[in-house]
Amino acid sequence: MKDEADDTTSAPPAALHRVDGPADDPTGELVAIVPAGGAGTRLWPLSRRSRPKFLLDLVGSGRTLLQATVDRLLPLTGDGGVYVVTGVAHAEAVAGQLPELPVANLLAEPSPRDSMAAIALAAAVVEARLGPRVVASFAADHVVPDADRFRDCVRTAVLAARAGYVTTVGIEATGPSTAFGYIERGEELAAVPGAFGVRRFVEKPDAETAAGYLATGRYSWNAGMFVVRTDVLLGHLARLHPELAAGVREIAAAWDTAGRDDVLGRVWPTLERIAIDHAIAEPVAAQGGVAVVPGTFGWDDVGDVDALAGLLSAAGQDDAAAPVVLASSEPGASSGEPGDGAGAPIVVIDSPGALVAPGPDAPAIAVVGLPGVAVVRTGDAILVLSRDAAQDVKGVVDRLRELGRDDLV
Amino acid sequence: MKDEADDTTSAPPAALHRVDGPADDPTGELVAIVPAGGAGTRLWPLSRRSRPKFLLDLVGSGRTLLQATVDRLLPLTGDGGVYVVTGVAHAEAVAGQLPELPVANLLAEPSPRDSMAAIALAAAVVEARLGPRVVASFAADHVVPDADRFRDCVRTAVLAARAGYVTTVGIEATGPSTAFGYIERGEELAAVPGAFGVRRFVEKPDAETAAGYLATGRYSWNAGMFVVRTDVLLGHLARLHPELAAGVREIAAAWDTAGRDDVLGRVWPTLERIAIDHAIAEPVAAQGGVAVVPGTFGWDDVGDVDALAGLLSAAGQDDAAAPVVLASSEPGASSGEPGDGAGAPIVVIDSPGALVAPGPDAPAIAVVGLPGVAVVRTGDAILVLSRDAAQDVKGVVDRLRELGRDDLV
Numbered sequence: 001m002k003d004e005a006d007d008t009t010s011a012p013p014a015a016l017h018r019v020d021g022p023a024d025d026p027t028g029e030l031v032a033i034v035p036a037g038g039a040g041t042r043l044w045p046l047s048r049r050s051r052p053k054f055l056l057d058l059v060g061s062g063r064t065l066l067q068a069t070v071d072r073l074l075p076l077t078g079d080g081g082v083y084v085v086t087g088v089a090h091a092e093a094v095a096g097q098l099p100e101l102p103v104a105n106l107l108a109e110p111s112p113r114d115s116m117a118a119i120a121l122a123a124a125v126v127e128a129r130l131g132p133r134v135v136a137s138f139a140a141d142h143v144v145p146d147a148d149r150f151r152d153c154v155r156t157a158v159l160a161a162r163a164g165y166v167t168t169v170g171i172e173a174t175g176p177s178t179a180f181g182y183i184e185r186g187e188e189l190a191a192v193p194g195a196f197g198v199r200r201f202v203e204k205p206d207a208e209t210a211a212g213y214l215a216t217g218r219y220s221w222n223a224g225m226f227v228v229r230t231d232v233l234l235g236h237l238a239r240l241h242p243e244l245a246a247g248v249r250e251i252a253a254a255w256d257t258a259g260r261d262d263v264l265g266r267v268w269p270t271l272e273r274i275a276i277d278h279a280i281a282e283p284v285a286a287q288g289g290v291a292v293v294p295g296t297f298g299w300d301d302v303g304d305v306d307a308l309a310g311l312l313s314a315a316g317q318d319d320a321a322a323p324v325v326l327a328s329s330e331p332g333a334s335s336g337e338p339g340d341g342a343g344a345p346i347v348v349i350d351s352p353g354a355l356v357a358p359g360p361d362a363p364a365i366a367v368v369g370l371p372g373v374a375v376v377r378t379g380d381a382i383l384v385l386s387r388d389a390a391q392d393v394k395g396v397v398d399r400l401r402e403l404g405r406d407d408l409v
Numbered sequence: 410m411k412d413e414a415d416d417t418t419s420a421p422p423a424a425l426h427r428v429d430g431p432a433d434d435p436t437g438e439l440v441a442i443v444p445a446g447g448a449g450t451r452l453w454p455l456s457r458r459s460r461p462k463f464l465l466d467l468v469g470s471g472r473t474l475l476q477a478t479v480d481r482l483l484p485l486t487g488d489g490g491v492y493v494v495t496g497v498a499h500a501e502a503v504a505g506q507l508p509e510l511p512v513a514n515l516l517a518e519p520s521p522r523d524s525m526a527a528i529a530l531a532a533a534v535v536e537a538r539l540g541p542r543v544v545a546s547f548a549a550d551h552v553v554p555d556a557d558r559f560r561d562c563v564r565t566a567v568l569a570a571r572a573g574y575v576t577t578v579g580i581e582a583t584g585p586s587t588a589f590g591y592i593e594r595g596e597e598l599a600a601v602p603g604a605f606g607v608r609r610f611v612e613k614p615d616a617e618t619a620a621g622y623l624a625t626g627r628y629s630w631n632a633g634m635f636v637v638r639t640d641v642l643l644g645h646l647a648r649l650h651p652e653l654a655a656g657v658r659e660i661a662a663a664w665d666t667a668g669r670d671d672v673l674g675r676v677w678p679t680l681e682r683i684a685i686d687h688a689i690a691e692p693v694a695a696q697g698g699v700a701v702v703p704g705t706f707g708w709d710d711v712g713d714v715d716a717l718a719g720l721l722s723a724a725g726q727d728d729a730a731a732p733v734v735l736a737s738s739e740p741g742a743s744s745g746e747p748g749d750g751a752g753a754p755i756v757v758i759d760s761p762g763a764l765v766a767p768g769p770d771a772p773a774i775a776v777v778g779l780p781g782v783a784v785v786r787t788g789d790a791i792l793v794l795s796r797d798a799a800q801d802v803k804g805v806v807d808r809l810r811e812l813g814r815d816d817l818v
Contacts, residue, residue, distance in 0.1 A: 044775075045773070045775075345808075345809060345812050345814055345817070347805050347808045347809065349798075349801060349804050349805065349808075350798060350801065363786075363787075363788070363789045363790050363791055364454070364789060364790040364791070364809070364814070364817050365790070365791045365792075365793075366453075366454075366790070366791070366792045366793070366794075366802075366805040367792075367793045367794065368792070368793070368794035368795065368798045368801050368802060368804070368805060369794055369795035369797060369798025369801060370779065370782065370793060370794065370795050370798075373779065373782075373793065375791070375793050377772075377791065378772075379772070380772045380773060381772050381773040381774070381775070382772055382773070382774045382775070382784070382786065382791065383774075383775045383776075383777070384774075384775070384776045384777070384779060384782065384784050384793050385775075385776065385777035385778055385779065386777065386778035386779050388778060389758075389759060389777045389778025389779075392758060392759065392777050392778060393775075393777060395758050395777070396756050396758065396775040396777060399754075399756045399758075400754060400756065400773070403754050405754055405773070408754070408773050
């Protein structure tokens with residue numbers, strides 16, 4: 001075992017198990033994996049444990065983030081090519097939002113075991129059903145305005161994945177953000193133009209470090225997007241976290257049998273909790289086995305209300321001083337148009353950069369003399385905050401927990 | 410007529426019709442008049458046309474401003490000595506809030522004709538019923554924390570009123586406010602220690618002028634408080650606005666007869682619309698007929714949300730940085746205590762000087778990173794504003810009217 005593991009450290013295990021698609025479409029047999037987890041605490045009160053961010057239509061597009069993610073991926077995979085992994089608590093809501101998803105493609109985790117277990121399980125189930133495939137994993141709660149350019153990047157990433165790389169799509173940094181981890185790229189791959197070797201992944205930096213990264217021109221943001229062959233992924237996992245790999249293989253083997261629940265109940269709680277970045281991406285990058293395809297397609301992880309306001313403002317409005325109104329954050333919720341005289345009016349005075357999310361059955365909402373304020377209303381809560389303090393919303397959730405008001409978080 | 414009018418310009422018509430009370434109580438036969446009008450637009454959404462400021466418990470004392478005003482006056486007048494003048498639209502609500510008020514003491518105006526008509530009508534009805542009396546008029550929607558000192562001032566004012574002066578109670582200015590008119594006093598009256606002649610009334614000044622007023626030590630704020638004999642008041646009115654005086658006399662003569670509604674319907678709409686300040690106080694002051702009793706009793710007209718927050722903050726809280734929570738603005742409304750874990754929680758982070766008025770059946774309310782913000786909620790509206798911009802709330806009401814949403818104003 002040790003010798004085999006050492007063998008893989010020097011170079012990517014390219015073409016050991018070649019996965020071919022149609023010659024004219026490098027994603028011909030691509031399977032997408034969408035881990036749908038995380039509450040989005042900093043988007044309280046829109047997001048809750050019981051109503052996480054991915055189930056919300058945060059940008060008022062008429063599709064939730066999860067639905068938009070699947071919409072964006074289906075042209076790459078074809079029908080039936082998207083798998084969603086989510087917690088049992090949200091399985092019904094996910095199925096309800098994705099009627100086009102085959103029931104067998106919805107994998108419900110009994111409990112959260114972090115991203116490595118979720119993605120590895122899906123990869124193992126896919127491989128057990130279909131044989132080795134290139135899989136591509138994308139979070140369910142990110143926003144990608146330019147889906148065409150996104151898909152072009154993924155197609156390039158699939159070529160690198162076929163060649164044996166754990167391939168990530170790196171987001172071209174538009175500023176020295178301290179909210180994201182960074183990916184340092186090396187040389188362009190000779191065999192896959194547009195894909196680069198990855199030197200290392202780095203955690204969220206301070207502002208000065210981030211500015212230094214940008215100045216080199218070699219860094220992109222890590223959005224947690226991974227494109228990789230199932231056999232390559234599970235091979236690395238077997239080498240680096242053998243018990244975790246064995247566990248997901250055992251569960252996957254039983255998945256489509258009557259023994260699924262038994263095996264899942266016995267093995268799943270024992271699986272190591274670790275993120276795919278730490279389990280695979282970082283160590284394999286150090287060994288030269290990771291590639292990155294840099295891309296610019298307006299990606300945003302909508303991490304807080306300030307990001308949401310910026311996204312909505314950039315998307316729709318000519319007048320930068322005009323308030324941003326989030327029409328609805330829940331499918332089917334009703335709210336008034338600003339100034340239409342019929343629904344609940346929204347009046348904003350002397351408050352450039354204001355965001356108003358009126359919520360369902362909204363009352364009249366007026367904002368006066370507060371530049372950069374966000375007013376976010378749901379049926380049971382009102383949050384009023386400075387967009388500059390958007391990260392501090394976590395303190396509200398903490399305080400509500402202290403007060404014993406878990407019903408509100 | 411002209412000669413008579415000229416005669417009165419040289420000196421106050423003192424003691425022409427002396428009104429005596431018990432020797433040991435200068436307010437023995439005082440009658441109080443409480444004009445209850447005005448919507449309080451700048452306190453939207455708490456105050457509305459249909460729910461004006463005086464009907465609200467703005468300070469969370471358990472009594473509305475109207476009730477607190479009557480409570481404050483009854484020790485001066487004795488039972489049955491308070492009259493309230495209000496619009497027909499609010500007569501039922503006023504009667505409901507003041508079960509101790511004799512039905513005959515509630516005077517309903519068919520339409521608003523400004524303060525001179527309202528006060529003169531009440532004075533004329535009082536005189537028709539009781540003969541000449543000293544009457545004292547106080548707005549229904551002001552806050553007076555120190556009622557004992559207030560009543561001491563009024564007792565002194567009654568002495569000056571008996572002597573024939575139109576007497577006002579001037580509020581000792583605590584700062585160069587530009588929100589109030591000012592009263593300039595002259596010499597102390599020899600016969601009434603504590604009362605001074607009034608040189609003039611001045612309209613709301615700019616800040617520089619206000620600071621100059623304060624520096625002289627001769628100016629107090631005009632709170633629209635007037636103490637005067639009915640015969641003196643109606644005499645001045647007959648001289649200065651004879652048609653208005655004749656009109657209210659005619660209505661008052663018919664008030665307690667079957668002909669009231671006919672006369673009211675015919676005469677009231679013809680009465681001149683003018684404020685008592687312009688009709689009586691200013692011209693009579695120019696003629697030497699007005700006195701002022703300066704007083705310090707924490708008066709506030711609660712003109713806007715900033716004033717309300719300041720008042721609540723001064724009244725109850727040791728920690729200046731702690732948020733001010735307005736428990737309830739309507740009798741019977743329920744709302745949560747901050748942090749009690751049972752009602753709706755209020756969480757305020759990094760927002761010193763914040764005011765939160767959660768309103769009835771409140772949701773959770775969180776405020777983050779907004780010093781000096783006010784969040785005012787009612788059943789059908791939410792206002793979020795900088796306390797510095799509290800005067801601009803009028804713009805919201807204007808905009809709602811433009812939108813045809815008179816139901817919200």
